[in-house]
Amino acid sequence: MRVRDALRNVSGVYLSDTGGNFGEQFNIRGFRSNNYTNAFLSSIVDSFVFVDSANIERIDVLKGPSSVLFGRAEPSGIINYVTKRPLPTPYAAVGFTAGSYDFYRTTVDLSGPLTSDGNLAYRLNVAYEDANSFRGTQGRRVFFAPVLEWKVGPETKLTFEVEHTRDNRPFDQGLFAVGNGVAPVPYNRLFADPKGLISGNVTRVTALLEHRFAENLTMRSGGRYTSYLESYPSLFSAGELLPDNRSLLLANQRGYGYTESVTFQNDLIWKPRTGSIDHTVLFGLELGKFAQSFDAFFGFANVIDIYQPPPYVFESPPGSSVFVGIITTSSFGVYLQDQISFSDNLKLVLGGRYDTVSAPFTDLQTGDVSPSEGQAFSPRVGLLYKPASNVSLFANFNQSFAPSSGLSTTGTPFLPTRGTGFELGAKADLLANRLFANLALFKIAKTNVVTADPANPRFSIQVGEQESQGVELDVSGELLPGWNVVASYAYTDARISRDNTFPVGNRLPTTPLHGGSFWTAYRIGEGALEGWGAGAGVFMVGERLGDLDNSYSVPGYTRVDAALYYRRGSLNAAINFKNLLNAQYIEAANFRTAIYPGAPFTVQGTLEVRF
Numbered sequence: 105m106r107v108r109d110a111l112r113n114v115s116g117v118y119l120s121d122t123g124g125n126f127g128e129q130f131n132i133r134g135f136r137s138n139n140y141t142n143a144f145l146s147s148i149v150d151s152f153v154f155v156d157s158a159n160i161e162r163i164d165v166l167k168g169p170s171s172v173l174f175g176r177a178e179p180s181g182i183i184n185y186v187t188k189r190p191l192p193t194p195y196a197a198v199g200f201t202a203g204s205y206d207f208y209r210t211t212v213d214l215s216g217p218l219t220s221d222g223n224l225a226y227r228l229n230v231a232y233e234d235a236n237s238f239r240g241t242q243g244r245r246v247f248f249a250p251v252l253e254w255k256v257g258p259e260t261k262l263t264f265e266v267e268h269t270r271d272n273r274p275f276d277q278g279l280f281a282v283g284n285g286v287a288p289v290p291y292n293r294l295f296a297d298p299k300g301l302i303s304g305n306v307t308r309v310t311a312l313l314e315h316r317f318a319e320n321l322t323m324r325s326g327g328r329y330t331s332y333l334e335s336y337p338s339l340f341s342a343g344e345l346l347p348d349n350r351s352l353l354l355a356n357q358r359g360y361g362y363t364e365s366v367t368f369q370n371d372l373i374w375k376p377r378t379g380s381i382d383h384t385v386l387f388g389l390e391l392g393k394f395a396q397s398f399d400a401f402f403g404f405a406n407v408i409d410i411y412q413p414p415p416y417v418f419e420s421p422p423g424s425s426v427f428v429g430i431i432t433t434s435s436f437g438v439y440l441q442d443q444i445s446f447s448d449n450l451k452l453v454l455g456g457r458y459d460t461v462s463a464p465f466t467d468l469q470t471g472d473v474s475p476s477e478g479q480a481f482s483p484r485v486g487l488l489y490k491p492a493s494n495v496s497l498f499a500n501f502n503q504s505f506a507p508s509s510g511l512s513t514t515g516t517p518f519l520p521t522r523g524t525g526f527e528l529g530a531k532a533d534l535l536a537n538r539l540f541a542n543l544a545l546f547k548i549a550k551t552n553v554v555t556a557d558p559a560n561p562r563f564s565i566q567v568g569e570q571e572s573q574g575v576e577l578d579v580s581g582e583l584l585p586g587w588n589v590v591a592s593y594a595y596t597d598a599r600i601s602r603d604n605t606f607p608v609g610n611r612l613p614t615t616p617l618h619g620g621s622f623w624t625a626y627r628i629g630e631g632a633l634e635g636w637g638a639g640a641g642v643f644m645v646g647e648r649l650g651d652l653d654n655s656y657s658v659p660g661y662t663r664v665d666a667a668l669y670y671r672r673g674s675l676n677a678a679i680n681f682k683n684l685l686n687a688q689y690i691e692a693a694n695f696r697t698a699i700y701p702g703a704p705f706t707v708q709g710t711l712e713v714r715f
Contacts, residue, residue, distance in 0.1 A: 105157045108691075111183075112643050113621045114165050115576040115592035120614040121694045124341070125241060125276040126302055127153055132167060133548060134572035134598025134615045135180030135523075142187060142310065144328045144367055145177075145392070153271050153304045153332075158211050158231035159249040161188045167576075168502050168525045168546065179504040179523020179548045180572075187265065190225035190253040191215040196715040199676075203708030206236040211712075223255040238703050240294045243273030259316040267308040272301050277342050280410065281656040281696040282349045289410055291688060291701035295352060297340040297418045305333045320375040328367045335360040340405060340418045342697040351407045354418065359400030367392040382445040386455075394433040433463040433507070441484065449490035456483045461507040461520070478520035480505040494533040501526055518566045521552045539581035539589075547573040553603070565604070570612060572598035586627045586637075593620040600652065610654045614693060616646030618660075627671070635672030641665050650693040658699065661689030676712040681705070 107128050108119045120131040130137045139146040139155075167181035194216035201209040215227040231247040249267040256262055276296045280287045312326040339357045346353060371388040406419040441455030462477040482503040489497045504523035529544035553568025574596040582588050596619070598612040611617075625639030646660040664685050669678035683705050691702040 107155050107157070107163065107183075110157075110163055111165065113590045113592055113623055113641075115578050116167065116574070116594035116596055116619070117165060118614060118616070118619065118645065118648075119692045119700075121692055121698070122278075122700050124302070124698075125237075125239075125243075125273060125278075125700075126271070126304065128155070130183060131614050132165070132180035132183075133546060133574065134596050134612050135178045135548070135550060135570075137180055138177045138182045140182055140184040141308070142312075142326075143184060144310065144326070144369070146330075153269055153306050154245070155185060156231055156245070156247040156269060158213070158247055159187050159229040159267060161186045167544075168500060168527055168548070177504050178506060179525055179550050187249070187267075188213075188215075188227055188229060188251070189263070190227040190251055192217065192222055192225065197712055198715075199710060199712035201708055201710040203680075204706040205238055206234075206242075207706075207708060208235065209233040225253050227251040227253075238292050238706075239276060239701075240292070241274045241276050241296070241298060243271065245269065245271040261314045263310075263312040263314075265308075265310045265312075267306070269304070269306045271304045271306075274298050274300055275302050275336070275339050275341055277698045278700040279690075280342065280345050280352070281650060281699060282345070284656045286656070286658060286690060286699055287349075287410060291704075293410075294414065295342065295408070295410065295416070300336070300339040300418075302334060302336045302339065305331075307331050322373045324369075324371040324373070326369050328365075330363070330365045332363045333360065334362075345410075345697065346407070350409055350411050352410050353407050354405040355402060356405040356418075357400060357402050359398065361396070361398040361400070363394065363396040365392065365394040380447075384443040384445075386439070386441045386443075388437075388439045390435070390437040390439075392433070392435040394435075395430065396432075397430040431463060433461065435459065435461045451488040453484065453486035453488075455485075456481060457505075458482075459505050459520075463507050478505075478507050478518070480520045480522065494537070496531040497529075498531070499528050518554055518564075519552045521550065521554075524549050524551075535581070535583065538583060539579065542576075542578045544576045545574075546576070547571070549601070567602065567604055568600070569602035570598070571601045572596060572612070572615075574598075586629045587624070588626075589622070589624045590641075591620075591622045594618070603652075606652045607654075610652060611649045613649050613651050616648050616660060618644075618646040620644050623665075625667070627669075635670050637669050637671070639667045639669075645689075648690075648693060650699065651695055656696065658690040658693045661687055661702070663687050663689065663702070674714040676714070677710065679707065679709045681707055 111117045111130065116133050118131045119128060120136065121129040123129065164184040164186060165181065166184065195214070197213040199211040201207070210232050212230040216225065218224040218226055229249045233245045236242045247269045249265065251263065251265045254262045274296050276294060279289065279291070307330070309329045310326065312324070314322070314324050316322045336358060340354050341357065342352060342355065344353050345351070368391045369388065371386060374385045376383050376385065406417065408416045437457055437459040439455065439457035441453065444452045444454070446452070458479070458481050460479040482505050484502045486500045487498065491497065502525045506521045525546060525548040527544055527546045529542065532541045534541060548571065550570045552566050553570060554564045554566050574594060576594045577592065579591045580589065595617060596615050597617060598615045600606055600608055600610045600612070602608060621641065621643045623639065623641030625637060627637030628634055641664070643663045643665070644660070648658050650656045650658060663683050666681045666684050667678055683703060686705040689702045690699055692700045
């Protein structure tokens with residue numbers, strides 16, 4: 105399962121980019137999201153490789169500016185992957201999935217205590233995937249994630265976790281824009297070299313120490329090391345579509361990229377009481393170091409006709425340009441938050457965070473250094489009031505902070521990009537707590553956006569501003585025993601509010617005005633058919649613009665999925681029917697030369713046995 109499948113039922117979240125069929129990047133409330141794993145920030149590069157679901161316990165989507173708790177972030181929100189932890193009793197599960205286009209995947213999940221007293225426990229998740237696609241690309245991946253959890257004492261726990269992913273697949277940018285729409289070519293037509301593989305290797309090592317000093321005082325201290333190596337010995341991709349709108353100039357790239365990051369976090373949680381008022385005070389420090397280096401060769405190759413069916417000839421260029429550089433990012437953050445409970449029905453959250461970031465880029469050929477640094481204070485205020493036991497009203501004000509990149513004519517570092525968000529909403533438990541509903545109205549402004557310098561296009565200036573406002577509704581619950589529903593709707597109006605390059609009022613790319621979903625499933629709980637179930641759902645996404653210039657759009661779509669499954673005892677079996685009505689649609693669009701079509705009707709069957 106890809107992350108996009110799990111997030112289809114979350115309002116205001118859309119796939120925005122696949123990085124050439126190598127990863128998944130999402131858009132929340134009109135802006136790019138940031139990815140985290142167990143509250144540790146994943147760099148843009150080390151998240152290019154698809155996140156493997158084998159080790160994911162759950163996915164948390166936190167909307168709005170989140171810099172107080174999560175540091176550098178876009179104002180839209182974050183996606184946090186929570187990994188699986190060791191279990192206190194022996195557990196084993198083996199799963200196998202097979203499906204359309206020669207999709208094969210095997211998973212193993214093992215857990216249990218390693219000592220008789222249960223103080224030392226482990227978990228191991230392994231996955232192997234070999235899958236073709238409807239566009240004729242074949243990818244292979246190996247994933248494993250061992251975890252050790254040691255209860256050092258009654259108040260202390262130490263967790264050590266490793267994740268390693270090796271992924272190989274062709275670089276596929278998808279389709280292209282012609283005029284104000286998508287080129288009228290078959291959606292399965294591949295313009296990439298199927299032999300031009302990208303090899304990505306990601307290793308993450310995390311250590312987490314948790315200690316309780318007293319009943320109301322705990323500490324969480326952790327460190328994370330990440331390394332990512334990407335190599336592409338010979339990679340053909342889209343250079344540009346020539347003015348005749350049919351001749352595609354290919355680009356040839358070869359080289360490697362390497363990133364390494366180290367992050368330390370330390371949180372202290374104190375729960376004092378002042379009179380009748382309860383507090384939950386969080387004080388934290390975060391220190392990070394991130395280095396990215398690359399050594400790449402680039403050159404234009406031959407031209408192919410996009411209206412001519414393959415096979416195509418991919419010829420290496422006679423010459424190429426060399427890019428050698430390194431970016432080193434150093435960051436420090438300190439934050440303080442107090443959740444104040446005046447009563448069971450009135451709570452106030454006050455918080456703030458101060459960050460400093462330095463991220464210079466060094467061109468190792470010329471020795472030129474492009475500075476980028478900044479510091480910012482990000483406040484947070486939230487209020488929750490419960491007029492009834494099953495209804496909560498809330499209001500939030502947040503700010504976000506993210507370093508800016510680019511080069512000014514004076515060499516002066518740019519100010520950080522700031523996000524300011526306001527949110528009002530209500531939450532309700534309905535039908536005797538069987539149905540949960542969440543309604544939110546929001547407005548977000550993103551300032552200090554870097555845009556091209558009109559006097560010198562080789563440089564940038566910092567004048568841009570973008571805004572997003574809208575309403576979101578999420579509903580989920582069990583209407584009757586065995587009958588579950590999940591529904592969502594989002595209206596998102598995300599536009600440019602100030603810019604010297606693109607017209608003010610243009611919509612932000614990849615964000616539809618309207619989007620929604622509905623999924624329902626029923627499982628029989630007793631009788632001869634106990635354990636059998638079925639589900640069906642519809643996912644709707646409106647028209648989206650493909651770039652900031654609004655030069656083209658991709659049409660909206662409606663996709664229907666269904667599933668049959670059996671869950672009883674130690675056996676889980678399911679058949680998933682994706683895009684049941686075989687709709688032809690664009691899943692994501694990013695610039696004029698990276699338009700990703702969605703897969704046609706596919707079937708996948710999964711069998712899992714637990715021991």
